[in-house]
Amino acid sequence: MIKLQNLSVRRGIRLLFESVNLTINPGKKVGLTGANGTGKSSLFALLQDQLQADHGSMSFPPHWVTAHVAQETPAVDMSALDYALQGDAQYVTLQTALVKAEAEHDGAQQSELHDQLAAIDAYTARSRAGKLLHGLGFTADQESQPVTSFSGGWRMRLNLAQALMCRSDLLLLDEPTNHLDLEAVYWLEEWLRIYQGTLVLISHDRDFLDRVVTQVCHIEHQGIKSYTGNYSAFELARAEHLANQQAAHQKQQREVAHIRSYVTRFKAQATKARQAQSRIKALERMELIAPAHVDSPFHFRFLPPSRLTTPLLSLDKIAVGYGETPLLSGIKLSLAPGDRIGLLGPNGAGKSTLIKLIAGVLPPLQGKRKEGKDIRIAYFAQHQLEQLYMDDSPVKHIQRLDPKASEGECRNFVGGFGFHGDDALAPVGPFSGGEKARLVLALLVYQKPAVLLLDEPTNHLDLEMRLALTMALQDFEGALIVVSHDRHLLRTVADELWLVADGQAKVFDGDLDDYRQWLLVKDKPLKNKPEKGETLVSAANTKKGDRQAAAEARQRLQPLRNTVKKTEKEMNALQKIIGDVEQKLADNSLYEAAEKERLKALLAEQAAAKSELELVEMAWLEASEAIELAAQQT
Helix, strand or coil, X not given: CEEEEEEEEEECCEEEEEEEEEEECCCCEEEEEECCCCCHHHHHHHHCCCCCCCEEEEECCCCCCEEECCCCCCCCCCEHHHHHHCCCHHHHHHHHHHHHHHHCCCHHHHHHHHHHHHHCCHHHHHHHHHHHHHHCCCCHHHHCXXXXXXXXXXXXXXXXXXXXXXXXXXXXXXXXXXXXXXHHHHHHHHHHHCCCCEEEEECCCHHHXXXXXXXXXXXXXXXXXXXXXXXXXXHHHHHHHHCCCHHHHHHHHHHHHHHHHHHHHHCCCHHXXXXXXXXXXXXXXXXXXXXHHCCCCCCCCCCCCCCCCCCCEEEEEEEEEECCEEEEEEEEEEECCCCEEXXXXXXXXXXXXXHHHHHCCCCCCEEEEEECCCCCEEEECHHHHHHCCCCCXXXXXXXXXXXXXXXXXXXXXXXXXXXXXXXXXXXXXXXXXXXXXXXXXXXHHXXXXXXXXXXXXXXXXXXXXXXXXXXXXXXXXXXXXXXXXCHHHHHHHCCEEEEEECCEEEECCCCHHHHHHHHHHCCCCCCCCCCCCCCCCCHHHHHHHHHHHHHHHHHHHHHHHHHHHHHHHHHHHHHHHHHHHHHHHCCHHHHCHHHHHHHHHHHHHHHHHHHHHHHHHHHHHHHHHHHHHHHHHC
């Protein structure tokens, strides 16, 4: 177990922890929460023996192997697959020793190393590494590409794959979803849920925390308090603790009213019913946990847009892409004030491309893009963090937009984004990624946009800032389009979801739970639901329609049931092959020099069977989960 006893830690003159006592039992999945600067990263440094306690102690079993995501990726020419394999240090060590033993014709050493490799299931290592890369969004072709060919975000995915490949007893993950799309986030959730070791996770994605962690350790006031359960359970427990702060609680309730107003407007409209239900659930939950955030340092709101027109922007039969090849085509969109659109779709399908088109950054290859007269479009993307003036302060950035604004007005404005005191006048160059993201958002808000385009706006933002952004967006009078892997943000701000996939962008008739199901069965043909404007069936035909729908559902599920039966047979056959090979490998005479070729053949047969078994098991698992999810939704 991990044990902190009377622990005190300082960074410079700043006291982070004072007399902390905490126990984390083996196998626990722990979410580490707290405001920025309270000591989350310092605790990680302690666990990696990169920082020493000023008083007290921190200990865990000395034989534990610790894995974490490297922050830098070396510029190496090895393939992505080989880079991921480096995470399994035991495998790499044994393979290196085996190459040496073969070069020295040391049969006894080779035999011993083969036994050790078999004991750690090393012959399926490449298959396991490939599955990790696939889950994190890499294609089969990308697995063989050199590390140097990938951008910074994709290299961070490679580092994550390397950490997951490690045979770890303790896994430390600091914001692992920052560089992932929603599809990869779903995959990582499931991987972590079945991880056998102890997990300590820093994340500002509340849905991700909810699905993964079983314990929350919250840092505040130089202490760490442990809560049993997921993140929602923690919020409720903390809310009860803070509920006595009635004045602040009432202030939060006024902010909750923003969501209630949406529900009141749209819950009776059939076209909005599904999204309204999501908002109702979010509202119910926020009413319960609101007191847990009464001390948030972030408070801001969007001012009315400087100009609104109807439509604000329209796209007619647009094709867009890079070079002469369209990535998306046939796009039709008319944006009006009050529209709230969340973009869904697999990685590389074109979500960011569509936002760039709407922003006017990327011209259409064909079709017509028409923008309302004198409207302002505000576009948030991660690359804009590096386009700030590094020598200027937050106040100076606002004054660049509005030279007439006084320093006092600017300080009041940036204070809502957490820039207080000296921070408001400090150069932004040394700021963290989260602080720069807050400043870019502040600049967008100040411009009073009519159209707000957000491409992964929550990367680097902590939970409190995400909550403040969500609340501010409730009052935004213009049109909003957002791409985000933060499902809580999507649920609470998007009235309509669009799916960007297969070269098209269309309204998605469903919610985020339906999208998760779509990801599981996207390669299976599904009958489309009626488009907007189609005549609804009469009440007399409802029962008949229900029976037909049930029959169609059974028909759609039949291929999945067939897959389950087929893969079960294949698993039994492969397990028999593996058993037969292992029985042959138990023969000691096989490891003599004369039997070298036969040994290699058997090991290759074993590796191939195990690799195929893993693929079959994955197909069985996906089909079984798809059937279970479909059953829950009927």
